[in-house]
Amino acid sequence: MKLIIEKDYEAMSQTAATLTLARMYQNRRVNISITAGSTPKRVYEIMAPQVKDKSYLDNVYYYNFDEIPVKGEKVGITMRDLNTMYFTPAAISRERIVPLNEQTYTTQMERIRSVGGLDFMLLGLGFDGHYCGNLPGATHFEDEIVTVSSYATPDMEKRLIKNLDRPEQLFDFYLTMGPKAVMETKELVIIANGKRKAPAVKEFLTGTIRNEFPASVLKLHPNLTLILDEEAASLL
Amino acid sequence: MKLIIEKDYEAMSQTAATLTLARMYQNRRVNISITAGSTPKRVYEIMAPQVKDKSYLDNVYYYNFDEIPVKGEKVGITMRDLNTMYFTPAAISRERIVPLNEQTYTTQMERIRSVGGLDFMLLGLGFDGHYCGNLPGATHFEDEIVTVSSYATPDMEKRLIKNLDRPEQLFDFYLTMGPKAVMETKELVIIANGKRKAPAVKEFLTGTIRNEFPASVLKLHPNLTLILDEEAASLL
Amino acid sequence: MKLIIEKDYEAMSQTAATLTLARMYQNRRVNISITAGSTPKRVYEIMAPQVKDKSYLDNVYYYNFDEIPVKGEKVGITMRDLNTMYFTPAAISRERIVPLNEQTYTTQMERIRSVGGLDFMLLGLGFDGHYCGNLPGATHFEDEIVTVSSYATPDMEKRLIKNLDRPEQLFDFYLTMGPKAVMETKELVIIANGKRKAPAVKEFLTGTIRNEFPASVLKLHPNLTLILDEEAASLL
Amino acid sequence: MKLIIEKDYEAMSQTAATLTLARMYQNRRVNISITAGSTPKRVYEIMAPQVKDKSYLDNVYYYNFDEIPVKGEKVGITMRDLNTMYFTPAAISRERIVPLNEQTYTTQMERIRSVGGLDFMLLGLGFDGHYCGNLPGATHFEDEIVTVSSYATPDMEKRLIKNLDRPEQLFDFYLTMGPKAVMETKELVIIANGKRKAPAVKEFLTGTIRNEFPASVLKLHPNLTLILDEEAASLL
Incomplete structure (x- = not known):
């Protein structure tokens, strides 16, 4: 690692943007997954103008790694947030964005493997050790791409509703690449910033590997980079 | 995977030998770990004459990944078995064999990282899901290189003594690269043959990932090859 | 290098077969080119039974790198020889063999690049420094995939006719990947055996890089392996 | 390519800085070579603050690829310029800068190979097709690390003296990695900007490969990126 x-935060974002951009500069198809959430907001602000209208980046394909479907909406929460933060300002063509949704999820791993696998994934780290939709109690290390019931854990319903405009929009399940699918990626980058993330960072680096702290397993990846700001690193 | x-068994051994040999043919230092045990016996018989006296393979360094020390002996069980099966018939120079022992184990990971990490590891799969010295109850996923007490589990003493000429030779502990250290290797190859291994193979491929079946975690490695004979694959 | x-010759062939086979054992599409000619005959004899009916090698695609068309025949000299030596005994499915011919050559580079480029190429070395169809006077270092006139050099017609059953079968041109296309391959392996090849081997390793000795440029490839028998190496 | x-120029510099920085973010030793000259000035201004005092970049080693020794001075022109533009503002420790000079050049290739080879090289492109010290008439494609006489070509003396404070400082020779040594690098990046470079860029991309236009050979490298501004690309 x-x-x-x-x-x-600014310096962390700059370094994460540099790393993500550089992986795109290849003379072959590059398949990447990038995270929604609040941590990468500045990363995408830095990246968007460096990606927009650059035909030499037409080799880059984006695979969403989780999705919270919304009743009555065509687009889920993850796609909506990524559109706002990155895909729209960076003007990424729709043909190069591969959504994860109710229609695609059962064949998504096969689709990914048929184009050579994911090259790179940018991940956040939740207070509770979650990443993608791998919340405690939601998935297990051996899962590839799965649906998770909106009632899988006692507080799941509440957590999902927080993302919605109205509670009635709650779908029966959400979708995520599980730990096994994520670990198959050739290179992982995790970002975390701020004092409030310091305990999760400490737990990630020093705790045991267990499903209850989902990100713990990622430290077994042979090509992992963890980018922190000083506050997030303050308990190390 | x-x-x-x-x-x-013969065809499995041939393919494993081909893969292991080919990883050595590089124009740079190559660091590998190979397993003792009965499964790879034929692999090494095939490899030895293709390696012996080949100065173009002087770029290959061998790092032992476990060791059972023996009281009153300079050399442990793993090194003794690898000497017999491979290092001696292949005439590998001692400068290119890096032992794991009581003197070296605390600094072994640092030593491995300073030369670029392990490139390749050939592993067996035990009936109980063990690999290297990662027996059920002996290590945890987050372990790097550790000592395991000879009394760590109820049957550990008995299992270790089976490897010794006389029970009095039992040492207080044995040594092993733990799951985290193994997962840091760039490429893993696991071999298994025979009907008696079929249940372990099935469990490895379809079971949950848990410390109680140590090898289960290896299926999270992004560059893993599993080589079986038809008997070992008979329950898939 | x-x-x-x-x-x-036997040991050289065994090592070349090991290296070529091992490159195929991947969990992704692998694109390779293999040479016709007399040098690799034994390589393919060793490989064929290890490849035949192995569904786990369905990830391997073969791209011919040169072709001598024959008037009145559907199949050129290179394809005919590769069929005899390897594709037929190894029972390679036609869908995984990509021919180079009058219909395909203008779009072949594009086709190769769209699947990630060639991973591996096995080459022979001619007495005159030729490889693929890169004969002295036929191609230049900057050529990708080209046609070469059957009258490009004073002795070209004679050399080509030697490959044919009857002189009337001579086509106006033959086809070859040029030096630039070959150099774009990720890994190159050159084989040469026998005393008669010793001068070419010496020239390859110690001579200047020039179009007149076409293979000379290959020593600039950053991932090149040269496999010789002792006779071919006898002038070094 | x-x-x-x-x-x-600003955007070209930003992209080159991003690519160079990202290659450094590795969990292993990284060996790079970077060019002096006027083109990369802004690249280094962008990079220096992102490299300075970053202990996580202690894995990066710098190998100079050419040097013009100066009579009566301890440090040659290339080292002086790199110190000014990058090594000093980025506060690179002297233990991680490997100079090329009269004392080191005969063993430099061996030194580079013993640490795994060069991973990355940032190059400029001269009006006359030169790169490093590979001026027309100075080196040949098969050269590794060589000395070039200060009188090797009719205008060499004049060109070298332009770099010096006083003509008496002219040394008998300068040093450079030749084409073969440069091509052994795993990844090459060439930058060029401005209208005045447009003819050289066009010649590089469309001209024949020949010693008289030294950079022409670099287009044979399987992992090459060419970064231009619109002016330098204006003749394409």
Whole structure:
């Protein structure tokens, strides 16, 4: 594991943007997954103008790694957030965005493997150790791409509803690449910033590997980079 | 994961030997770990004459991944068995064999990382899901290189003594690369043959990932090949 | 460059077969090119039974790198020879063999690049420094895939006719991947055996890089292995 | 080859800095060579603050690829310029800078190979097709690391003296990695900007491969990226 500690959120974002951009500069198809959430907001602000209208990046394909479907909406929460934060400002063509949804999820792993697998994934780290839709109690290490019931754990319904405009929009399940699917990616990058993430970062690096803290398993990946700001690293 | 099923033990051994040999043919230092045990016996018989006296393979370094020390002996069980099966018939120079023992184990990971990490590891699969010295109850997924007490589990003493000439030779502990250290290797190959291994193979491929079946975690490695004969694959 | 010198033709062939086979054992599509000619005859004899009926090698695609069309025949000299030596005994499915011919050559590079490029190429070395159809006077270093006139050099017509049953079968041109296309391959392996090849081997390794000795440019490839028997290496 | 055309010098520099920085973010030793000259000035201004005092970049080693020694000075022109532009503002420790000079050049290739070879090289492109010290008439494609006489070509003396404060400082020779040594690098990046470079860029991409235009051979590298601004690309 490569551990990178930067001074602050801006520096962390700059380094994550540099790493993500550089992986795109290849003379072949590149398949990547990028995270929604609040952590990468600045990463995408830095990246978007460097990606927009660059035909030499037409080799890059984006595979969503989780999705919360919304009743009555064509687009789920993850896709909506990625559109706002990155796909729209970076003007990524729709043909190069591969959604994960109710129609596609059962064949998504096969689709990914048929184009050579995922090359790169940018992940966040939740307070509770979650990443993608791998919340405690939601998935197990051996899962590939799965649906998770909206009632899988006592607080799941509440957590999902927080993402919605109205509670009636709650779908029966959400979708996620599970730990096994994520670990199959050639390179993983995890970002985390702020004092409030410091306990999760400490647990990630020093705790046992267990389904109850889902991200713990990612430290077994042979090509992993963890990028923190000083606050997130303050308990190490 | 790449799954290769060969007709019989001979064909499985031939394919494993081909893969292991080919990883050595590089124009740079190559660091590998190879397993003792009965499964690879024929692999090494095939490899030895193709390696012996080949100065173009002087780029290959061998790192032992476990060791059972023996009281009153300079050399442990793993090294003794590898000497007999491979290092001696292949005439590998001692400067290119890096032992794991009581003197070296605390600094072994650092030593491995300083030369670029392990490139390749050939592993067996035990009936109980063990690999290297990762027996059920002996290690945890987050372990790097550790000592395991000879009394760590109820049957550990008995299992270790079976490897010794006389019970008095039993040492207080044995040594092994733990799951985290093994997963850091760039490429893993697991071999298994025979009907008696079929249940372990099935459990490996379809069971949950848990410390109680240590090898289960290896299926999370992004560059893993499993080579079986038809008997070992008979329950799939 | 990795230089491997083996005792004799059999050992050279065994090592080349090992290297070629091992490159196929991947959990993704693998694109390779293999040479016709007399040098690899034994390589293919060793490989064929290890490849035949192995469904786990369905990930391997073969791209012919040169072709001598024959008037009145559907199949050129290279394809005919590869069929006899390897594709037929190894029972390679036609869907995984991509021919180079009058219909395909203008779009072949594009086709190769769209599947990630060639991973591996097994080449012979001619007495005159030729490889593929890159004969002295036929191609230049900057050529990708080209046609070469059957009258390009004073002795070209004679050389081509030697491959035919009857002189009337001579086509106006033959086809070849040029030096630039070959160099784009991720890994190159050159084999040569026998005393008669010793001068070409010496020239390859110690001579200047020039179009007049076409193979000379291949020593600039960053991932090249040269496998010789002792006779071919006897002038080094 | 990957061709990247950016709007202007600033954008070209940003992309080259991103690519160079990202290659450094590895969990292993990384060996790179970077060019002096005027083209990369802005690249290094962008990089320096992102590299300075970053202990996580202690894995990066710098190997100079050419040097013009100066009579009476301890440090040659290339090292002086790289110090000014990058090594000093980025505060690179001297233990991680490997100079090329009269004392080291005969063993430099061996030194580079013993640490796994060069991973990355950032190159400029001269009006006359030169790169590193590979000027027309100075080196040949098969050269590894060589000395070039200060009188090797009619205008060499004049060109070298332009770099010096006083003509008396002219040394008998300068040093350079030759084409063969450069091509052994795993990844090459060439940058060029401005209208005045447009003819050289066109010649590089469309001309024949010949010693008289030294950079022509670099287009045979299987992992090459060319980064231009629109002016440098204006004749394509």
